[in-house]
Amino acid sequence: MFARTIALAVAIANLAAFDGAVAQTANQPPDTMAARVEACTPCHGNQGEGTSDVYFPRLAGKPAGYLYNQLLAFKNGRRKYPPMNYLLEFLPDPYLQQMADYFADQHPPLPPVAASDASKEVLQHGQSLVSRGDPQRQIPACGSCHGPALTGMEPGIPGLLGLRPNYISAQLGAWRYGTRTAKAPDCMQQVAARLTEEDVTAVAAWLASRPAPVTVAPAPKGTYVLPFACGSEPD
Amino acid sequence: MRSCSPILAVWLLLFAGSSAEAQRKPDPDGDSVVARGEYLARAGDCIACHTAPEGRTFSGGRAMPTPFGTLYSSNITPDRDTGIGKWTAEDFYKAMHYGRFPDGGLMYPAMPFASYTKVTRADTEAIFAYLKSIPPVNQRNREHDLRFPYSNRQLILGWRTLYFSEGEFKPDPTKSAEWNRGAYLVEGLGHCGMCHSPINALGGTSQSDAFKGGLIPMQNWYAPSLTSNREAGLGDWSIKDITDLLQTGVSMRGVVYGPMAEVVHNSLQYLNDDDTRAMAVYLKGIAEPSPSPPASSTLPTSESSLLISLGKTVYDKHCASCHGTQGEGKPPHWPPLANNQSIEMQSAVNPIRMVLNGGYPPGTNGNPMPYGMPPFAGLLSDNEIAAVVSYIRTAWGNRGAPVSAREANELRSAPLN
Known part of the structure; x- marks a missing residue:
């Protein structure tokens, strides 16, 4: 009995000492990127997987170079969205690079594909533009830059899967109206300018209807040659 | 490579130009004056207004929305056609001290000359020497876009009569050298009163309201009082907490955010330990415990x-x-x-x-x-x-x-x- 009491007392003492140690570190936030990017999570999800808001994109697994370009563009006002411009305005570039690396390294599963309310004709038009483009109107196939599996290419070209139709059409619209711009030559601005409203709706609907491929990782740099120059993907 | 060579050529030209300049004017103290001027320009946070996002440093063109319309900041690089390349040191002093252009024209008080007037001639000249040393940028100033009647510069005369009192900083002999250095920085180059004083409908601040806090027009952030411990008065903060806040943006008592994040980012983090401490001593000194009004609410x-x-x-x-x-x-x-x-x-x-x-x-x-x-x-x-x-x-x-x-x-x- 006495021995058990001693043992218990020692255990309690140990526990108290352990508590003290935890309290020491518990006085500071975790020294991790996850804790530092908590400001991003209400809109983009804990691992950058996206949230129920259809206008906020998935960040996880996108090429780090692409994410860094977007963070810089928001910081400098080249890409306009006041809540993002405000958050990033006074953060150093190397820190933005670390944020980009962090979300590029996250690999939560792609969300299940939501049922599309687009008609068969619209989806067919979207499929045709995504896979073949429209040479007569100088519209390249999406896959010619974003990869045959539409998973993007390191360092600067994002994948197009796991995004919702509203987000895709909002971004294509932003390029057409100049609220989203990228380094010259601004290839996406050139392509988006050739699209009609119907094209945008169709492309967004088709892309959002695609199931996740086996590998969602972007292709390594230089896997294929781009059809034209793009400021976001230097040679 | 083809696209690189013109850039290289320009670099070589610039390089050749500056070394020729250096040979013409041997000035053993020049470098240290320029370095001091750069430091003081940081303390004055010139870059915040005189550089546009992604623009060349100090080439101006930043839009500044005001209740009276939009002002565009000016090019203060030494470009002879579009910047201040033709200005003399006296012209620059006149701008900082009196808020007047070299031709005598009146500056809009968005330029904080009501604070900069307190800066000494030697410091103003150092800032000018620094601005003369940076690369010139040929970029024409954009016209202001002010609503009638504010587009009439003569109105500035009225503003100046009410709110501008010219004069270099006068040290208070009853206070320590450190307190006075802090006062000089806070009231002069730091132009803290531009936000931390209530601004009335005429865009002015009365002397008696200095540092008493106010809502920043157009930004809808409240710049708290620096004199009331009920607001951002630092009377019961330790000097270390104040210097941490000013230098790093975070402290054991709180962190900076909103427009103050800009000030720490572009200006205060670059001040040396002595100056930061002097500002802390002064700020702690001007804070007065104010009687706490009972919490009042309009809500039932x-x-x-x-x-x-x-x-x-x-x-x-x-x-x-x-x-x-x-x-x-x-x-x-x-x-x-x-x-x-x-x-x-x-x-x-x-x-x-x-x-x-x-x-x-x-x-x-x-x-x-x-x-x-x-x-x-x-x-x-x-x-x-x-x-x-x-x-x-x-x-x-x-x-x-x-x-x-x-x-x-x-x-x-x-x-x-």
Whole structure:
């Protein structure tokens, strides 16, 4: 009995000492990127997987170079969205690079594909533009830059899967109206300018209807040659 | 490579130009004057207005919305056609000290000459020497876009009569050298009074209201009083907490956010330890404990208590994981909310905006990877925002007043940048 009491007392003492140690570190936030990017999570999800808001994109697994370009563009006002411009305005570039690396390294599963309310004709038009483009109107196939599996290419070209139709059409619209711009030559601005409203709706609907491929990782740099120059993907 | 060579050629030309310049004017003290001028230009935060986003440094063109229309800052690089390349040191002094262009024309008081007038001639000349040493940028100034009648520069005369008193800083012999150095920096180059003093409908600040706090026009952030310990008065802060806040953007008492993040990012983080300490000593010195008015609220008591009880639920769910169940935070990175003047002060604008918009303190040399606060505008209703802000303003001994859902709603449309 006495021995058990001693043992218990020692255990309690140990526990108290352990508590003290935890309290020491518990006085500071975790020294991790996850804790530092908590400001991003209400809109983009804990691992950058996206949230129920259809206008906020998935960040996880996108090429780090692409994410860094977007963070810089928001910081400098080249890409306009006041809540993002405000958050990033006074953060150093190397820190933005670390944020980009962090979300590029996250690999939560792609969300299940939501049922599309687009008609068969619209989806067919979207499929045709995504896979073949429209040479007569100088519209390249999406896959010619974003990869045959539409998973993007390191360092600067994002994948197009796991995004919702509203987000895709909002971004294509932003390029057409100049609220989203990228380094010259601004290839996406050139392509988006050739699209009609119907094209945008169709492309967004088709892309959002695609199931996740086996590998969602972007292709390594230089896997294929781009059809034209793009400021976001230097040679 | 083909596209590189013209750039290389330009570089070589620039290089050749500057070394020829150096040979013409051997000046053993020149470098140190220029370096001092660069330091002082940082203290004056010239870059914040005179550089546009992604623009060349000091080439101007930054849009500055004011209640009277939009002003565009000017090119202060030494370009002879579009900058200040033809100005003399005397011209520059006249601009800083009197707010006049070389031809005698009047500057709009967005240029803080009412503060810069306190800067010594030697310091003004050092800043000029520095500005003359930077690469010239050929970029024409953009016309201001002011509404009638503010487009009439003669109106500035009236403003100057009311609010401008010219004169270099006069040290107070009853105070220490350190206090006076701090006063010189805060009242002069730091131009802190531009935001931290109430601004009236004419865009002016009366002397008697200096540093008493006010809502910053167009930005809808409240610049708290620097003299009242009920607001941002630093009377009961330790000198270390003040210098930490100014130099790194975070401290054990709170962090900087909103427009003050810009000031720390572009200016204060570059000041040396002595100057930062001098500012801290002065700021601590001017703070006066003001009698705390009883927390007053326009809300009926029953509504307040409902709000506060909903507020605790919201707080425990969304806020307590970082700010602690007792509002103790994990300073300096996760600021405490208990006994935090920024939360308790009369104006609830800043706490409401922080909940709505979140924010990062500035990245600084002392804190290059700051922790950020998530924006809750999309997650919480007006009622929940009002509730949680009411809760943090009244819990743990805090002496603020509850806020209404209408106040929260109105700030949803406040400009973000």
